[in-house]
Amino acid sequence: MIDFEIPEETKAVREKVRKFVQENCIPAEDQLEERGVAPVIAELREKARAEGLWCPFIPEEWGGMGLKPLANALVQMELGESMLGALSLNTQGPDDATMLTLLEHGTDFQKEKFLKPLLAGEKRICYSMTEKAAGADATGMQTSAVEDGDNYVLNGEKWFSSSASVADIAVVMAKTDPEAARHRRFSTFIVELPNPGYKIVRNIPTMHPENEIREQLGGTHSEIHINNLVVPKENLLGGRGNGFAMGQHRLAYGRLRHGMHNVAMAQRALDLAAKHVTQRETFGQRLADRQGVQWMLADCASELYMARLVLLHIAYKAERGMDLRQENSIAKVFLAHMVHKVVDTALQLHGALGYSQDTPLARWYTSIRSQRLVDGPDEVHRWRVGRNVIKAYEQFGTTAPAAGGDLL
Numbered sequence: 001m002i003d004f005e006i007p008e009e010t011k012a013v014r015e016k017v018r019k020f021v022q023e024n025c026i027p028a029e030d031q032l033e034e035r036g037v038a039p040v041i042a043e044l045r046e047k048a049r050a051e052g053l054w055c056p057f058i059p060e061e062w063g064g065m066g067l068k069p070l071a072n073a074l075v076q077m078e079l080g081e082s083m084l085g086a087l088s089l090n091t092q093g094p095d096d097a098t099m100l101t102l103l104e105h106g107t108d109f110q111k112e113k114f115l116k117p118l119l120a121g122e123k124r125i126c127y128s129m130t131e132k133a134a135g136a137d138a139t140g141m142q143t144s145a146v147e148d149g150d151n152y153v154l155n156g157e158k159w160f161s162s163s164a165s166v167a168d169i170a171v172v173m174a175k176t177d178p179e180a181a182r183h184r185r186f187s188t189f190i191v192e193l194p195n196p197g198y199k200i201v202r203n204i205p206t207m208h209p210e211n212e213i214r215e216q217l218g219g220t221h222s223e224i225h226i227n228n229l230v231v232p233k234e235n236l237l238g239g240r241g242n243g244f245a246m247g248q249h250r251l252a253y254g255r256l257r258h259g260m261h262n263v264a265m266a267q268r269a270l271d272l273a274a275k276h277v278t279q280r281e282t283f284g285q286r287l288a289d290r291q292g293v294q295w296m297l298a299d300c301a302s303e304l305y306m307a308r309l310v311l312l313h314i315a316y317k318a319e320r321g322m323d324l325r326q327e328n329s330i331a332k333v334f335l336a337h338m339v340h341k342v343v344d345t346a347l348q349l350h351g352a353l354g355y356s357q358d359t360p361l362a363r364w365y366t367s368i369r370s371q372r373l374v375d376g377p378d379e380v381h382r383w384r385v386g387r388n389v390i391k392a393y394e395q396f397g398t399t400a401p402a403a404g405g406d407l408l
């Protein structure tokens with residue numbers, strides 16, 4: 001039987017998080033400029049912890065809430081309604097996925113030294129894989145790591161390392177074994193920052209307007225020069241040659257978290273749209289009473305409904321340890337387009353107000369364009385999904401297993 005009943009304790013935690021976001025995080029967004037980022041975040045984190053809201057998917061023995069995939073997905077869908085939501089519970093990207101990697105692959109020493117302060121919210125971490133030389137096909141990375149006594153010495157460059165300028169630790173991928181098979185050439189290193197060998201050249205200006213607040217929240221993306229960066233061997237994470245596989249594992253969660261936050265943002269955008277069209281009149285009639293406008297809202301609601309179902313199905317598979325790579329890729333692409341369509345529609349319905357900075361819509365609009373690029377661009381995921389469609393047909397005589405067929 002397919003059971004869509006959400007367990008009572010999960011409903012309760014979702015409600016608690018919803019209330020926290022609506023009553024604390026969203027109002028605090030307006031205080032950032034006047035009070036400064038650090039005090040606002042510190043206060044929100046203290047409140048969140050006092051309510052038992054902290055690191056939702058991290059096991060309880062590590063100080064988190066120990067939520068399983070379904071409960072985590074529902075909680076993240078609430079947190080994403082505010083740009084301060086995830087940060088308040090110390091579950092912001094890119095830190096969250098990297099915490100998972102450390103938890104799963106870190107040595108006892110690495111967990112003690114690096115993971116614990118991250119989980120305590122005392123430190124932040126960034127992830128440096130992409131280079132100008134290689135992004136979608138990360139096997140083209142050129143940064144090298146060469147053994148030198150008790151250390152590795154890294155040289156090369158990285159770019160678009162999110163949150164690097166606020167990070168205390170960087171996880172850096174580099175080529176240790178150029179002669180190995182393509183996916184076995186890379187290893188991952190934990191680098192303590194600031195470090196003279198890991199130089200932030202600049203925060204890269206993007207189509208999303210940057211400001212000091214955004215930088216302090218960790219919302220910028222840095223270009224890095226890696227010059228004779230000395231990393232002790234004890235900071236090699238997950239074993240030599242395993243960097244690529246670990247990176248994929250890390251990105252798998254990151255993709256879903258982006259999707260969960262996209263649902264939350266789209267939901268808030270649709271709420272804003274509904275509020276506006278019920279208040280605004282043109283040509284003697286409320287916008288809300290026009291069928292054309294109702295169709296626009298209906299399309300947004302349909303997109304959101306499908307988005308939630310996709311995430312719930314993936315959470316279901318994740319809870320049972322089932323293979324969800326195909327669904328993850330489908331969801332990643334769908335959710336990135338979904339949020340774009342919904343925010344775009346809400347912006348359109350607000351008219352010039354939507355284009356202004358007087359609502360969050362314009363800011364969201366420029367920020368979410370990145371969703372179709374990060375964690376693998378649309379085309380790469382669609383390429384993989386399409387290959388699986390062919391594979392399923394060749395193996396089973398039907399494409400159903402590659403198209404959600406196991407739902408039925």
Ligand SMILES: Cc1cc2nc3c(=O)[nH]c(=O)nc-3n(C[C@H](O)[C@H](O)[C@H](O)COP(=O)(O)OP(=O)(O)OC[C@H]3O[C@@H](n4cnc5c(N)ncnc54)[C@H](O)[C@@H]3O)c2cc1C
Pocket residue numbers: 094127128129130131132134135136137159160161162163221370373374375376377378379380383
């Ligand atoms: C906002 C933002 C934050 C990011 N944060 C991080 C981070 O924290 N750490 C990190 O390491 N990286 C980060 N990235 C980098 C991101 O992972 C890469 O941008 C992404 O993997 C794509 O790589 P690329 O930009 O080099 O594009 P390329 O690899 O140059 O690809 C360019 C385009 O070519 C097309 N394409 C590529 N391959 C194929 C194919 N096989 N078939 C058909 N078309 C194809 C796609 O349209 C793609 O968009 C971030 C990027 C952005 C925009």
